[in-house]
Ligand SMILES: NC(=O)C1=CN([C@@H]2O[C@H](COP(=O)(O)OP(=O)(O)OC[C@H]3O[C@@H](n4cnc5c(N)ncnc54)[C@H](O)[C@@H]3O)[C@@H](O)[C@H]2O)[C@@H](O)CC1
Protein backbone atom coordinates (compact mmCIF):
# COMPACT_ATOMS: atom_id res chain seq x y z
CA UNK A 1 0.00 0.00 0.00
CA UNK A 2 1.23 3.52 -0.78
CA UNK A 3 1.90 5.63 2.28
CA UNK A 4 2.74 8.81 0.34
CA UNK A 5 -0.05 11.33 0.94
CA UNK A 6 -2.48 12.14 -1.87
CA UNK A 7 -4.26 15.37 -2.75
CA UNK A 8 -8.02 15.53 -3.26
CA UNK A 9 -7.63 15.52 -7.06
CA UNK A 10 -5.16 12.64 -6.97
CA UNK A 11 -7.32 10.39 -4.80
CA UNK A 12 -10.38 11.11 -6.92
CA UNK A 13 -8.32 10.29 -10.02
CA UNK A 14 -7.28 6.97 -8.43
CA UNK A 15 -10.97 6.02 -8.13
CA UNK A 16 -11.73 7.26 -11.65
CA UNK A 17 -8.82 5.38 -13.29
CA UNK A 18 -9.69 2.20 -11.38
CA UNK A 19 -13.28 2.35 -12.55
CA UNK A 20 -12.93 3.69 -16.10
CA UNK A 21 -9.57 2.30 -17.27
CA UNK A 22 -9.33 -0.95 -15.31
CA UNK A 23 -13.04 -1.72 -15.07
CA UNK A 24 -13.19 -2.22 -11.31
CA UNK A 25 -16.81 -1.37 -10.45
CA UNK A 26 -17.26 1.46 -7.96
CA UNK A 27 -19.55 -0.85 -6.01
CA UNK A 28 -16.63 -3.22 -5.39
CA UNK A 29 -14.41 -0.35 -4.23
CA UNK A 30 -17.15 0.81 -1.86
CA UNK A 31 -17.65 -2.72 -0.53
CA UNK A 32 -13.91 -3.07 0.12
CA UNK A 33 -13.78 0.38 1.75
CA UNK A 34 -16.76 -0.26 4.00
CA UNK A 35 -15.75 -3.76 4.97
CA UNK A 36 -12.18 -2.72 5.84
CA UNK A 37 -13.45 0.26 7.83
CA UNK A 38 -15.91 -1.93 9.77
CA UNK A 39 -13.04 -4.24 10.75
CA UNK A 40 -11.02 -1.31 12.11
CA UNK A 41 -14.06 0.07 13.99
CA UNK A 42 -14.75 -3.34 15.57
CA UNK A 43 -11.09 -3.47 16.66
CA UNK A 44 -10.72 0.05 18.11
CA UNK A 45 -14.22 0.03 19.64
CA UNK A 46 -14.89 -3.65 20.49
CA UNK A 47 -17.99 -2.89 22.59
CA UNK A 48 -20.81 -0.35 22.68
CA UNK A 49 -23.52 0.91 20.36
CA UNK A 50 -22.59 2.61 17.10
CA UNK A 51 -24.27 5.55 15.34
CA UNK A 52 -23.28 6.04 11.71
CA UNK A 53 -24.01 9.50 10.28
CA UNK A 54 -24.43 9.41 6.50
CA UNK A 55 -24.43 12.21 3.94
CA UNK A 56 -25.82 11.79 0.44
CA UNK A 57 -22.59 11.07 -1.45
CA UNK A 58 -20.30 8.06 -1.63
CA UNK A 59 -18.81 8.81 1.80
CA UNK A 60 -22.34 8.16 3.06
CA UNK A 61 -22.38 5.07 0.83
CA UNK A 62 -19.39 3.71 2.74
CA UNK A 63 -21.48 4.15 5.89
CA UNK A 64 -24.23 1.77 4.69
CA UNK A 65 -21.62 -0.90 3.94
CA UNK A 66 -19.97 -0.35 7.34
CA UNK A 67 -23.36 -0.76 9.04
CA UNK A 68 -23.97 -4.10 7.29
CA UNK A 69 -20.60 -5.53 8.26
CA UNK A 70 -20.90 -4.38 11.88
CA UNK A 71 -24.40 -5.88 12.00
CA UNK A 72 -22.97 -9.16 10.72
CA UNK A 73 -20.57 -9.35 13.67
CA UNK A 74 -23.42 -8.64 16.08
CA UNK A 75 -22.86 -4.95 16.84
CA UNK A 76 -25.78 -2.66 17.76
CA UNK A 77 -25.75 -0.17 14.92
CA UNK A 78 -28.07 2.56 13.70
CA UNK A 79 -27.81 4.76 10.62
CA UNK A 80 -28.74 8.45 10.71
CA UNK A 81 -29.02 9.83 7.20
CA UNK A 82 -29.45 13.35 5.84
CA UNK A 83 -31.14 11.89 2.76
CA UNK A 84 -34.01 9.48 2.20
CA UNK A 85 -33.56 6.40 0.03
CA UNK A 86 -35.48 7.87 -2.89
CA UNK A 87 -33.13 10.87 -3.06
CA UNK A 88 -29.90 8.85 -2.99
CA UNK A 89 -28.14 7.78 -6.18
CA UNK A 90 -25.57 5.33 -7.54
CA UNK A 91 -23.63 3.02 -5.26
CA UNK A 92 -24.79 4.83 -2.11
CA UNK A 93 -28.41 4.08 -3.01
CA UNK A 94 -27.65 0.42 -3.70
CA UNK A 95 -25.98 -0.02 -0.31
CA UNK A 96 -28.63 1.97 1.54
CA UNK A 97 -31.29 -0.25 -0.06
CA UNK A 98 -29.44 -3.40 1.02
CA UNK A 99 -29.15 -2.09 4.61
CA UNK A 100 -32.84 -1.22 4.60
CA UNK A 101 -33.82 -4.63 3.16
CA UNK A 102 -31.80 -6.30 5.93
CA UNK A 103 -33.76 -4.38 8.56
CA UNK A 104 -30.84 -2.28 9.78
CA UNK A 105 -32.36 0.76 11.47
CA UNK A 106 -32.15 3.94 9.37
CA UNK A 107 -33.43 7.28 10.67
CA UNK A 108 -33.74 9.90 7.98
CA UNK A 109 -33.48 13.43 9.34
CA UNK A 110 -34.28 15.53 6.31
CA UNK A 111 -35.86 18.44 8.14
CA UNK A 112 -34.26 20.84 10.56
CA UNK A 113 -36.80 19.91 13.26
CA UNK A 114 -35.96 16.21 13.00
CA UNK A 115 -32.30 16.51 13.96
CA UNK A 116 -32.64 14.29 17.01
CA UNK A 117 -29.51 15.25 18.94
CA UNK A 118 -30.50 13.12 21.96
CA UNK A 119 -30.83 10.03 19.80
CA UNK A 120 -27.31 10.47 18.44
CA UNK A 121 -25.84 11.32 21.84
CA UNK A 122 -27.09 8.00 23.25
CA UNK A 123 -24.46 6.06 21.26
CA UNK A 124 -20.99 5.23 22.51
CA UNK A 125 -19.36 5.38 19.08
CA UNK A 126 -20.17 7.95 16.38
CA UNK A 127 -18.96 7.31 12.82
CA UNK A 128 -18.68 10.27 10.44
CA UNK A 129 -19.70 9.35 6.88
CA UNK A 130 -21.07 12.82 6.15
CA UNK A 131 -18.52 14.25 3.72
CA UNK A 132 -15.41 12.81 2.09
CA UNK A 133 -13.31 13.96 -0.84
CA UNK A 134 -16.36 15.54 -2.50
CA UNK A 135 -16.59 18.22 0.19
CA UNK A 136 -16.26 21.87 -0.73
CA UNK A 137 -15.95 24.62 1.91
CA UNK A 138 -17.59 24.83 5.30
CA UNK A 139 -20.03 21.98 6.06
CA UNK A 140 -23.56 23.31 5.54
CA UNK A 141 -27.05 22.65 6.86
CA UNK A 142 -27.80 19.43 8.73
CA UNK A 143 -24.28 18.15 8.15
CA UNK A 144 -22.88 21.10 10.11
CA UNK A 145 -25.48 20.55 12.86
CA UNK A 146 -24.55 16.86 13.18
CA UNK A 147 -20.83 17.61 13.32
CA UNK A 148 -21.47 20.01 16.22
CA UNK A 149 -23.64 17.40 17.99
CA UNK A 150 -20.96 14.72 17.54
CA UNK A 151 -18.19 17.01 18.76
CA UNK A 152 -20.20 17.76 21.93
CA UNK A 153 -20.68 14.07 22.73
CA UNK A 154 -18.54 11.85 24.92
CA UNK A 155 -18.61 9.07 22.33
CA UNK A 156 -15.57 7.75 20.53
CA UNK A 157 -15.56 9.64 17.21
CA UNK A 158 -14.38 7.87 14.06
CA UNK A 159 -14.06 9.64 10.69
CA UNK A 160 -14.29 7.74 7.42
CA UNK A 161 -11.76 8.74 4.74
CA UNK A 162 -11.27 12.18 6.31
CA UNK A 163 -13.01 14.17 9.02
CA UNK A 164 -15.97 16.16 7.68
CA UNK A 165 -14.88 19.80 7.45
CA UNK A 166 -11.15 19.14 7.06
CA UNK A 167 -9.73 20.47 3.80
CA UNK A 168 -8.08 17.48 2.12
CA UNK A 169 -5.25 19.56 0.63
CA UNK A 170 -4.51 22.42 3.05
CA UNK A 171 -5.38 20.88 6.39
CA UNK A 172 -7.63 23.85 7.13
CA UNK A 173 -10.28 22.92 9.66
CA UNK A 174 -13.44 24.51 8.25
CA UNK A 175 -16.23 25.48 10.62
CA UNK A 176 -17.32 23.11 11.96
CA UNK A 177 -14.92 20.18 11.56
CA UNK A 178 -15.51 16.71 13.04
CA UNK A 179 -12.84 16.16 15.68
CA UNK A 180 -11.95 12.48 15.36
CA UNK A 181 -10.31 10.05 17.76
CA UNK A 182 -9.62 7.82 14.76
CA UNK A 183 -9.63 8.42 11.00
CA UNK A 184 -9.94 5.42 8.70
CA UNK A 185 -8.63 6.59 5.35
CA UNK A 186 -8.94 4.82 1.99
CA UNK A 187 -6.04 4.07 -0.39
CA UNK A 188 -3.49 6.54 1.12
CA UNK A 189 -3.31 9.29 3.72
CA UNK A 190 -4.41 12.72 2.54
CA UNK A 191 -2.02 15.71 2.35
CA UNK A 192 -4.18 17.73 4.75
CA UNK A 193 -3.62 15.26 7.61
CA UNK A 194 -0.15 16.64 8.23
CA UNK A 195 -0.45 20.34 7.50
CA UNK A 196 -2.57 23.22 8.77
CA UNK A 197 -4.81 22.00 11.60
CA UNK A 198 -5.01 18.48 10.21
CA UNK A 199 -3.07 16.74 12.94
CA UNK A 200 -5.39 18.24 15.60
CA UNK A 201 -8.57 16.71 14.12
CA UNK A 202 -7.62 13.34 12.55
CA UNK A 203 -6.71 11.43 15.74
CA UNK A 204 -5.03 8.10 15.01
CA UNK A 205 -4.92 7.45 11.27
CA UNK A 206 -5.64 3.93 9.94
CA UNK A 207 -4.95 3.40 6.25
CA UNK A 208 -7.00 0.70 4.49
CA UNK A 209 -6.69 -0.75 0.99
CA UNK A 210 -9.78 -1.01 -1.21
CA UNK A 211 -8.46 -3.37 -3.88
CA UNK A 212 -6.60 -0.83 -6.01
CA UNK A 213 -3.05 -1.85 -7.04
CA UNK A 214 -0.14 0.52 -6.24
CA UNK A 215 0.59 1.12 -9.91
CA UNK A 216 -2.87 2.66 -10.35
CA UNK A 217 -2.11 5.02 -7.45
CA UNK A 218 1.21 5.91 -9.15
CA UNK A 219 -0.62 6.67 -12.42
CA UNK A 220 -2.79 9.21 -10.63
CA UNK A 221 0.12 11.16 -9.08
N1 LIG B 1 -16.21 5.05 -6.33
C1 LIG B 1 -15.60 5.95 -5.60
O1 LIG B 1 -15.30 7.03 -6.09
C2 LIG B 1 -15.35 5.62 -4.17
C3 LIG B 1 -15.57 6.58 -3.20
N2 LIG B 1 -15.42 6.31 -1.89
C4 LIG B 1 -15.92 7.26 -0.89
O2 LIG B 1 -16.60 8.32 -1.50
C5 LIG B 1 -16.10 9.57 -1.05
C6 LIG B 1 -16.29 10.59 -2.12
O3 LIG B 1 -17.65 10.57 -2.49
P1 LIG B 1 -18.38 11.74 -3.27
O4 LIG B 1 -17.57 12.17 -4.42
O5 LIG B 1 -19.75 11.27 -3.53
O6 LIG B 1 -18.36 12.96 -2.26
P2 LIG B 1 -18.86 13.11 -0.76
O7 LIG B 1 -19.45 11.85 -0.24
O8 LIG B 1 -17.74 13.74 -0.04
O9 LIG B 1 -20.07 14.19 -0.81
C7 LIG B 1 -20.57 14.78 -1.94
C8 LIG B 1 -21.93 15.41 -1.61
O10 LIG B 1 -21.80 16.37 -0.55
C9 LIG B 1 -22.32 17.63 -0.94
N3 LIG B 1 -21.43 18.64 -0.35
C10 LIG B 1 -20.20 19.02 -0.79
N4 LIG B 1 -19.66 19.94 0.04
C11 LIG B 1 -20.58 20.15 1.02
C12 LIG B 1 -20.60 21.00 2.16
N5 LIG B 1 -19.58 21.81 2.44
N6 LIG B 1 -21.69 20.97 2.98
C13 LIG B 1 -22.73 20.16 2.70
N7 LIG B 1 -22.79 19.33 1.61
C14 LIG B 1 -21.71 19.33 0.78
C15 LIG B 1 -22.31 17.63 -2.45
O11 LIG B 1 -23.36 18.42 -2.92
C16 LIG B 1 -22.52 16.16 -2.77
O12 LIG B 1 -23.89 15.85 -2.78
C17 LIG B 1 -14.69 9.29 -0.60
O13 LIG B 1 -14.24 10.21 0.36
C18 LIG B 1 -14.81 7.87 -0.05
O14 LIG B 1 -15.26 7.92 1.30
C19 LIG B 1 -15.13 4.96 -1.45
O15 LIG B 1 -16.36 4.33 -1.29
C20 LIG B 1 -14.32 4.19 -2.44
C21 LIG B 1 -14.90 4.25 -3.82
Ligand SMILES: [K+]
Pocket residue numbers: 059128129130131132159160161162163164
Ligand atom coordinates in the same frame (compact mmCIF):
# COMPACT_ATOMS: atom_id res chain seq x y z
K1 LIG C 1 -16.10 11.69 6.64
